[in-house]
Each structure stands twice: as C-alpha cells, then as structure tokens.
Amino acid sequence: MKRKAKAMGASHSSSSKRTMPAVPPGLTSLSVPLEIWEELFLNLPPDQVVRVCRLVCREWKGVADSEALWRERCRREGYHLREASRTPTDWRRFYFLCMKRRNLIQNPRAEQGFQGWQILANGGDQWKIEELMKQHPDDSVQKNFVTSYGLCKKSQLIDLEKEGYNQSFMDRFQPDIKISDWYAPRWDCGSEYEICVQLLNQAKKPVKTFAPETVYFEQWNDQEWKQMTHVFQNYGKGVRYVQFTHGGKDTQFWAGWYGIRLTESSVEICP
Numbered sequence: 001m002k003r004k005a006k007a008m009g010a011s012h013s014s015s016s017k018r019t020m021p022a023v024p025p026g027l028t029s030l031s032v033p034l035e036i037w038e039e040l041f042l043n044l045p046p047d048q049v050v051r052v053c054r055l056v057c058r059e060w061k062g063v064a065d066s067e068a069l070w071r072e073r074c075r076r077e078g079y080h081l082r083e084a085s086r087t088p089t090d091w092r093r094f095y096f097l098c099m100k101r102r103n104l105i106q107n108p109r110a111e112q113g114f115q116g117w118q119i120l121a122n123g124g125d126q127w128k129i130e131e132l133m134k135q136h137p138d139d140s141v142q143k144n145f146v147t148s149y150g151l152c153k154k155s156q157l158i159d160l161e162k163e164g165y166n167q168s169f170m171d172r173f174q175p176d177i178k179i180s181d182w183y184a185p186r187w188d189c190g191s192e193y194e195i196c197v198q199l200l201n202q203a204k205k206p207v208k209t210f211a212p213e214t215v216y217f218e219q220w221n222d223q224e225w226k227q228m229t230h231v232f233q234n235y236g237k238g239v240r241y242v243q244f245t246h247g248g249k250d251t252q253f254w255a256g257w258y259g260i261r262l263t264e265s266s267v268e269i270c271p
Contacts (some may be wrong), residue, residue, distance in 0.1 A: 007192055014106055022149075037063045042073060046095065070095045077110030079271075086271070089157040097175055097271035103157045104267045105244060111144040116156060121247060123150020128257045134184060134223050138264065144184075147191070153247030158267055160240055165269055170239050176270040177239075179210065182263050184225045185217035189258035190251035192216050197267075200241040208235045217260075219252065231270070242267050 041049050041063055054064035063069060070091035074080075081087070088094035106116030110129045119127065125148040132144055139242035145154070160170060177199065185191040196211040210230045244267055248260035 026130070034063070038066070038069050038072070041069055041080035042076070046073065046099065050092075066094070067091050074098065093173060094271045097269065098216050101268055101270065104163055104242070104269070105156055105265045107249075108265045109141055109263050110145050114145075114154070117154040118156065119154050120245065121151045121153040123249060124148025124259070125150075125204040125256060127152050127154065130257065130261075132263075133186065133261070134225065136182065136225055136263065141182075141264050144261040146257040146261050147248050147250070148257050149250050149253045149255065149259065151247065151249050152259065153194075153245060155243065155245040157265055158242040158244065160269075162244065163269075167240065174233075174235060174237075174239075177235075177242065178264045178266075178268045179228075179230050179242075179244065180264075180268075181228045182225050182265070183215070183228065183248070184261045185221050185223055185248075186258050186261075187221055187223040187251075188219065189254060190217055190219045190221075190249060191260045192251055193228075193248040193260040193262075195246040196243075196250070197230065197245070198243045199232055199235055199239045200243055201238040202240045204241060204243075207239050208232055213246075216251070 037060070041053060043094045044053065049064050053144065054061040058242070064165050074091060074095050077095075077099075079095060107114075113129065114127065123183075128146045128148070129143055129153070130146050132142060161167060165175075179197045182194055185193075192217040196209065198206045198210075199208040210232070214228075215226075215228075244265065246262060248262075250259040
C-alpha cells in the first residue's frame, strides 16, 4: 500500500501480559515509516490488532483503525466485494464479517443423522435419511432428509450471540442474513415443500418472517434439485435468534418415503 507517511509520536504504554510489535532500543515510532507499521500489523492476528495494538497509543490506534489497513487485509486474504458498486463504509467490519462467515445450521446434509434438528411433525412413516436419488449441484453433498405421506417438519433455533454476533453489533450494523435451502421431489410421486424462517427478538417473538407459498410438484417430474433463497435486510434492532423451519410430504398418500427431499440448508451472516 502506498501512502504518505504520517508523523507518529514516540510515547506508548506497555504491559507484560501483551504481545505487540516492539520498538528496538534507540528507535522511536517517529523513525518508522507508516508503511512499515502497516506491514507489521498486517502480519499480526486481526484480533490482536484490534484488542491490543490499537490501545497502545494514539498513533498505533490510527494505524489499526485505518481503512487502508483493512482493505489491504481483505485483498490479501481473498475477501472480495459481491458487488463492485457496494463499497463498504467500514472495511474493518467487512473484514471480520467475511472472516466469521459460515453456515450457522448444524448438520445441514444429514451426515450426523438428525443431530441439531428438532422434529416438529413426523407424519406418515416419519422422517428418513437416504442417499441422493439425483446428483446435487455440489458433488460433496451425498445425503438428504426424506419426508413421508404425512406432514414432516423440522426446525433449528440459532442463538446469534452464542454464534459470536453480540447484541450491540446486530443492532448497530444489522448485517444481511442470507438463508438457503435445497429441495427436490421424486420423479414418480407428487410432493409439496414448505419453509418458514423468522428473525426473533429476545423474547423469541417474530421481528421479520420469510414464509413463501407452499411449492407443489406433480407426479412424473424431472426430480431436479431446486434452491430457495432469501436475504433479510434492514430488519431493525432487537434481532437475537433465527428460527429455521422446513418440511413437506408426498401428495399421493403412498406408504414409505416418496415425499420432498431436503439437504444443504444454510443461514449466514453476510458482509
């Protein structure tokens, strides 16, 4: 990064409990070009830059808070903008959101049975886990949940604070919350699919709800995988949980597991 050096004072505090860039004897921070400090900070763990280095002195705080530092960190670690026209107003926040981004749904591919899921309805011959009948667009997906001739529904409640997104962060920044779900019918039997995702407050009351109309499939279909997606934006203060619920059944009341198939569900906090 090419930037004009800014004079920095020599004063700084120290603590035996902290690990930080050390100034060699006889060398003051005033002697070190800004680009050198930035490079040092770029090679430290990001949490240490925020929690330790920026507390040392006013000059180090300026480096740790600089847009250029975090923009360069994003570039080096491959965190790119989804849309070039949407430049972040806070590159440090953008960096940490990218770093923490992950699927908050437990066991989305049925690889650990029904672990992580709460069964709300278990109609017909109940839920079952099977190998895929039709290849998924992601070759690493090998299993799916299968519904029966009675309504089958399951759910997960995601506690955002336990996942590392505290209340002040959620209220101040209101990051996008992206949900995704993959579903497919059997080719030889009609079926239906439903999904409801809610953002809940501390009392677990709905703040925002995504509940599209039930999707129906006729018999003798192509049994291809379909994706349901939605992004919650500008949802206001108070969001503390995400409730993800989906399910379905077959529409011909056949014994066995001829209903909708589900896999690779996801909930992500996006930059």
